[in-house]
Amino acid sequence: MARDAIRDKVSIVGVGCCQFGENWDQSPADMIVDAAYEAYADAGIEKPQEQIDAVFTGSIYSNKGPHECSDALKLWKPVTSVSNYCATGTDAFRCGVMSIACGLYDTVLVVGYDKPKDRGVAGPSVVMTQVRDLPQTPAGWFSICASRYFEKYGAGRDDLARIAIKNHHNGTLAPNSFLKREITLEDYKKARLISWPFGLYDCAAQTDGAAAVILTRSDLAKSFRRDPVVVKGVTVFAGPNPQKDPTMDFLAWKPSIEAGQVAYEMAGVGPEDIDVAQVHDCFSLTELLTYEDLGFCEKGAAKEHIQDGRFEIGGGLPVNTDGGLKSFGHPTGATGVRMIYENTLQLQGRAGERQTPDAEIALSHNIGGYPTACGIAILGRA
Numbered sequence: 001m002a003r004d005a006i007r008d009k010v011s012i013v014g015v016g017c018c019q020f021g022e023n024w025d026q027s028p029a030d031m032i033v034d035a036a037y038e039a040y041a042d043a044g045i046e047k048p049q050e051q052i053d054a055v056f057t058g059s060i061y062s063n064k065g066p067h068e069c070s071d072a073l074k075l076w077k078p079v080t081s082v083s084n085y086c087a088t089g090t091d092a093f094r095c096g097v098m099s100i101a102c103g104l105y106d107t108v109l110v111v112g113y114d115k116p117k118d119r120g121v122a123g124p125s126v127v128m129t130q131v132r133d134l135p136q137t138p139a140g141w142f143s144i145c146a147s148r149y150f151e152k153y154g155a156g157r158d159d160l161a162r163i164a165i166k167n168h169h170n171g172t173l174a175p176n177s178f179l180k181r182e183i184t185l186e187d188y189k190k191a192r193l194i195s196w197p198f199g200l201y202d203c204a205a206q207t208d209g210a211a212a213v214i215l216t217r218s219d220l221a222k223s224f225r226r227d228p229v230v231v232k233g234v235t236v237f238a239g240p241n242p243q244k245d246p247t248m249d250f251l252a253w254k255p256s257i258e259a260g261q262v263a264y265e266m267a268g269v270g271p272e273d274i275d276v277a278q279v280h281d282c283f284s285l286t287e288l289l290t291y292e293d294l295g296f297c298e299k300g301a302a303k304e305h306i307q308d309g310r311f312e313i314g315g316g317l318p319v320n321t322d323g324g325l326k327s328f329g330h331p332t333g334a335t336g337v338r339m340i341y342e343n344t345l346q347l348q349g350r351a352g353e354r355q356t357p358d359a360e361i362a363l364s365h366n367i368g369g370y371p372t373a374c375g376i377a378i379l380g381r382a
């Protein structure tokens with residue numbers, strides 16, 4: 001594999017993100033239009049039918065496939081529809097990047113969206129995962145990992161609380177987030193229990209949303225805007241169900257580790273070079289394990305870094321500067337693209353109160369399935 005094959009060849013020249021939330025008054029098409037037209041305006045695109053060569057979309061709940069976007073955006077274009085668990089949005093982005101890097105297209109639109117609130121279910125997510133063949137909700141399964149981690153490394157609910165409080169705070173600073181609500185340690189401890197050790201504030205909410213990105217060849221990027229962001233590396237990892245692997249210890253997730261190593265090599269950087277990151281925090285513990293799986297700190301050491309405030313805005317490596325899944329919820333296809341939206345703003349110095357000073361390299365990460373799928377994108381200032 002040529003690890004540097006796509007590095008710096010493709011640039012982001014426009015991003016858009018609709019208001020995330022319980023969007024009862026919006027169809028998927030409404031959200032797609034909001035996100036895509038913001039991205040067009042950001043890139044200075046006035047005639048999408050002429051200026052966009054192809055569309056890549058990511059959604060896991062849509063039953064219309066590529067037609068949802070064509071219909072919504074009134075485009076006659078090659079449209080590719082991608083579905084890959086929680087890595088769906090990042091995978092759609094990856095396909096768009098590859099289509100330009102191989103020389104086929106000049107400029108493409110990537111749209112991630114989903115509308116899970118229309119599924120007609122409330123409460124904990126429907127039973128979808130299994131642990132050692134026993135039915136589990138996602139909260140049930142991730143909470144088993146938390147108990148194991150606590151037992152092995154001496155962490156506890158107070159450490160998870162710091163992540164939840166941080167992400168709730170960051171969400172108050174992000175215009176398009178769903179939950180704009182500060183919480184205290186007391187709120188965290190008093191909240192209803194979902195699956196021990198997770199209470200309400202350890203869980204991402206369920207929301208609707210869409211986000212969009214315009215990609216172009218790097219040599220064309222400055223004709224769109226003066227501050228494009230380059231794609232350093234992007235990869236997706238899919239593996240067999242680790243819960244059927246008797247050697248799995250529940251303390252680290254192979255998809256994140258494998259995808260992380262490849263993404264760092266593609267980008268020619270290491271974890272020490274990352275200035276700002278958006279990582280999958282479907283549950284607070286997911287974010288904690290990701291610090292370790294991506295090499296932001298040593299295995300078992302996350303607790304000390306959390307207590308030092310390293311991952312907070314203003315800390316050494318701010319993580320989930322927009323409040324993450326905790327504040328935006330997790331409309332699955334949208335999440336990876338929403339993270340790329342935030343990282344692009346960070347690299348362009350447009351993140352307002354959330355801004356990481358002088359950010360040059362930004363990483364986004366999703367993990368999903370059992371967990372079997374991981375997507376990682378590393379972006380850099382041009």
Ligand SMILES: CC(C)(COP(=O)(O)OP(=O)(O)OC[C@H]1O[C@@H](n2cnc3c(N)ncnc32)[C@H](O)[C@@H]1OP(=O)(O)O)[C@@H](O)C(=O)NCCC(=O)NCCS
Nearest residue numbers: 122123124125138139179194200201203204205206282330
């Ligand atoms: C935690 C969870 C069970 C709560 O769902 P619920 O009990 O149906 O909650 P409701 O939608 O009825 O919301 C009740 C209130 O809590 C709030 N709320 C809902 N989820 C919340 C969350 N995760 N964090 C904070 N507040 C939340 C709502 O805004 C609402 O507030 P209000 O009374 O002020 O309007 C649900 O969000 C969940 O299952 N999350 C995990 C999602 C998941 O598994 N994703 C897959 C990841 S791989």
